[in-house]
Amino acid sequence: MDAWITATDAADAIPLIAVDRESFPAVAVALGDDAQRWCAANDFAGEAGRFLALPGAGGTAAALLAGCDRRDAVFALASLPLRLPEGRYALDARGLALDAGEASLGWALGAYRFSRYKKPSRRAAQLVVADDVAQRTAPLAEAIFHVRDLINTPTEDMGPAELAGSLRALAERHGAGYREWVGDELLAANFPTIHAVGRASHRAPRLAELTHGPADAPHLVLVGKGVCFDTGGLDIKPADGMRWMKKDMGGAAHAIGLAALVLAAKLPLRLSVLIPAVENAIAGNAYRPGEIVRTRAGHTVEIDNTDAEGRLVLCDALAYASEQKPDLILDFATLTGAARIALGPELPALFANRDEIADGLLDAARATRDPLWRLPLWRPYLTMLDSHVADLANSGASRHAGAITAALYLERFVPEAQPWAHLDVYSWNDSDKPGHPRGGEAQGLRAYFEFVKRRYARA
Template sequence: MSALIERQSGTRRSIAIETTDAAHYAATRRRLTAAQRRWLADSGFDAVAGTFALLSDAAGKLVRVLAGVDARHPLAALAALPCSLPAATYHLADEGVLADPAQAALGWALGAYQFNRYRQPKRAPARLAVPAAQLQQLAPLVEATALVRDLVNTPTEDMGPEQLGDAIKQLGKTHKAKVRDWVGDELLKANFPTIHAVGRASHRAPRLVELSWGKREHPRLVLVGKGVCFDTGGLDLKPSDGMRWMKKDMGGAAHAIALAGLVMQAQLPVRLTLLIPAVENAVAGNALRPGEVVVTRAGHAVEIDNTDAEGRLVLCDALAYGSEQQPDLMLDFATLTGAARVALGPDLPALFANDDDAAAGVLAAGRAVDDPLWQLPLWRPYRRMLDSYLADFANAGPSRHAGAITAALYLERFVPDGTPWLHLDTYAWNDTDRPGRPRGGEAMGLRATFAFLRQRYAG
């Protein structure tokens, strides 16, 4: 949060940033000195979105920044500036064209993120001074986004199942929540067979971590996150290019953990359960084999068509256990399918829902906070693509059609009728650097789901 600080009049000097665009640039220029106008003309600044100009006073001291923006997209307006402007403290001038300065400040903070666990940053980001109320509003969102990015960016050697569990335990300690876990063969004794089956080949024991928080009389909210800390594909081994970034296959868990933190920090009136099945999908003599049949916690016999369709296996036991708590809402995040990326690209998480009102609510929330989702259908005739000749159904099938839908349909079998359920198939990653979206781990759908939960449970 060092990129955002509280603005204090009279005690801490900051430099004004005035936002402008082509429609307002003439009015902006009229407020400047003749020397500043000549400098803008000589430098070619024309208020195009993403550009900026530094303005000095007669003594050559930096006193103002003009930033070209697209006022329709306030989140991106300032996102490139923290690591482009000189390292100083700035504030948004009142004369700017942005109608939502809080969104612009959030974009600034997201653009200032740096992952520094293994190397020193090249420079410190510039800071933006904001009103105290705005800082209080934004700080949890910025910290939660940074948590998702940090967890996803950390290589598996330092973010295996145990370390992911430690992150949940730290969260529980912060918010006085109860945390317990089932590790290794304890999963079999507690009837979590698919989590154990996927993770048993790794030298790092699989586990299911549960965090519980809230008052008994409040509606139950269950959050589930896919925590595959590395995915080799198992015996259906991935090629090298497909395996390269599989440290991010716990991105769903990172989202669920961060969202749980937001819920507890906001003191939403819910009885929260967070469930993270944490495993490595590895290769060894005892690895799960194609053709095996596993009887899940819910009692369904599942034929293993493909060991690389492991995420739905670890999730299904967690969803079954969460459903036993008869939740008011169950929500899961998972980096589940490449098919969702083929359909929607890297920026849009695919949303599946068995409840129209919940789907409409989270989609509207995503639009309101500039964190979009896109709904795909639970087209139940496609269940036939997961038919098995010897079990109740398979975890995958021979057809490459509708892969994101069939994965969601697999998960839906573990959610009882009448239990509202949202499933987000998210990429959790930026392939390239963009303003506010640095390369690496990314929170996608986090702000949307939190805004939806606030509206659903706190009005």
């Protein structure tokens, strides 16, 4: 993690004094008259987002005052790594008492750049952290970096095989089991909807599975939507709607990121990860509006809209997961624009068929400052998915409650007795903000990991 250095390598680190408008006057007095005059001359009063170097001997900086918003604790310092001069900085006790773990995580996330195709123009400034803080926080930062990297990689280099390969690499790193069903093997193994969505691409659809842990441990299954590119199929998207569809595998990236955290933490559970990986393409054999697909669960589904493909690849994976009767199923998907209309880009929409699961996730979200927002599984809206020729349709004529009807579709493939939660996540930052660079984003990942730790650490 090159955004950090540990205390053993902290020689010549510049003291970084975090302040805000409220704390600044007292800090300035403690720094002395010269520092007060320097701040006044530079019109600095602790404003969030501003920083000021205090001059030292020989033209060096004696310390750096950094204005931050203490209410945004994780990202209080996130704007600094790419704005400060290159060098080493160490939090100073004369400033705000920021939590070292939160501050270092925000610093790392602010230093992130996707560099696979474009070399960074400069190195990020480094923050000195204690060894125990680095050990605790590095896995979180690395998982978020990996999620971002997966989503940012264009489809030419992140097709179904490459996405499945990311899960395979994770399995190999932790000695986990791995297998996948590719192309027509999906039909032979009874995963017909995954095959239907992906069959038109020159890159074969597949279902990848990771398994790890003892059979008698509580079983957690993670499922992630892995649509590596979504043209919309024959119900083709307009150009502006298709532009960023490399991110439509963001749910799979979240499932892989969470699995990496769970495996690294060695939690006492049995873990399965299912990634249905496809490209929703257009060709002569593309699935069509009006077709009826018999799903793994036995339900027949009329294809109302080929652009409602995420729920189709997920429904077979959810049915397969449910057959194993695990303790809990958690799925992640960039599923609906309706969730963004309802909640905007920064709030993932949470659905759960158990109040205690939803409450636990929301408590973890508050504890980690990683927001989630619960929406209801309002079952009367199931009528919006009625079909006169099949058990249900994958979409419907109404534009109302689209995030809810998508979640209700998924719920049809999860038995009532099976605990389950679904996260409709945007997986993207439309613009640059401190700690949230434009492009792929991990949303809710820290909250979910905290929830999983709380639920299974005592198992």
